[in-house]
Amino acid sequence: MAASRKSVIKDEPNRRAEIVRAASRLFAEKGYSATTIRDIAKAVDMQSGSPFYHFKTKHDMLRAVVMEGMEIITRAVGEAAARDGTPRDIFDAMLLAHLEQLLAEDGRHFAATLLHESHHLEAAALAELIEQKDAYEALWQKALRELKRSGEIEDDSHVTRLFLMGALNWTVQWYRPNGGRTVKQIARQISGMLLKS
Amino acid sequence: MAASRKSVIKDEPNRRAEIVRAASRLFAEKGYSATTIRDIAKAVDMQSGSPFYHFKTKHDMLRAVVMEGMEIITRAVGEAAARDGTPRDIFDAMLLAHLEQLLAEDGRHFAATLLHESHHLEAAALAELIEQKDAYEALWQKALRELKRSGEIEDDSHVTRLFLMGALNWTVQWYRPNGGRTVKQIARQISGMLLKS
């Protein structure tokens, strides 16, 4: 039976997804350059040459991780942005969605790779990423615009958005799942700091 | 004359400092792992083996960059923290000092290495860094405490400090010297966002 052979080509799309997931963790923990194909192969129980059956180059693996990371967070925050409610309701939901993706057991590896390893992308892939990122930032810029219109912030300039992104993304550096603070509490705290009560 | 020989050992402390400076730029731009000793040697006009006359290992170079980066910013912000003035004066001076070090032509390479490559340090060096970092963060925590006492912020918890550090350190990602905004303006803007007018 095929299942008992030594080398079986398993369900392809699943194997590819496993590689991306393992790569995201390794890239996040060791960095892109310090992660070897052999590290990734071992993490998914393959031989060292086998990941190249699924990806042409190591750079393509990085591209897959980074693009999947952007898609995940864009979808989550996009849904929050599209819901009904006051500008403040929407903003709070977006904060929570962003932080949940960033700090989740799974998502944080994608996020960390996105935040720290994107500069290793090749020019074409980097351009793709920037396009995605612009769309993502537009979601936030719009939310800030609405908050200003409803009088809940004073300044909705780009710099405000950049400060906000910095505060949010920095959580990756210090948040620990069992650190006594929930993601929800963190979201509430930054909301309280930015918005006029 | 010694000056006309092919291989001269130049002024040692200067050469060492040149290596650290070049390494900071390369680590910041390409990352620690992707930077080779040969890259660094070439940047200071040495042969590939020569940096090892000044440093025992590549890790030691990273340690030198990271520690010098911490010393520079701690000194600058420490001086601002020690000056006379209201809590708000002091806080604003600290913001400016932090951002100036982070965004200066020279300092930004140290800062970027510090922010993105520290996880490549060996255990002993990492412990040193954490010690330095704790001292640095204590400066900020104290400044926030004073601001709360004078009623200019509502929350002086650790999370507030972490949000602040995030917003500040994120500027490395987006600030461009000719981007139309001065460092002073950026400092004023974040101060305005955090403090009650």
Place this chain on the structure above:
DNA sequence: CCTACCGATCGGTAGG
């Protein structure tokens, strides 16, 4: 997907 392998590169060193 595995096996077997290649060329290139890398951190580091001995000896001067």
Place this chain on the structure above:
DNA sequence: CCTACCGATCGGTAGG
């Protein structure tokens, strides 16, 4: 600091 070099490792590939 340079020269000359080494052992190890790495991304990637051909053939099955």
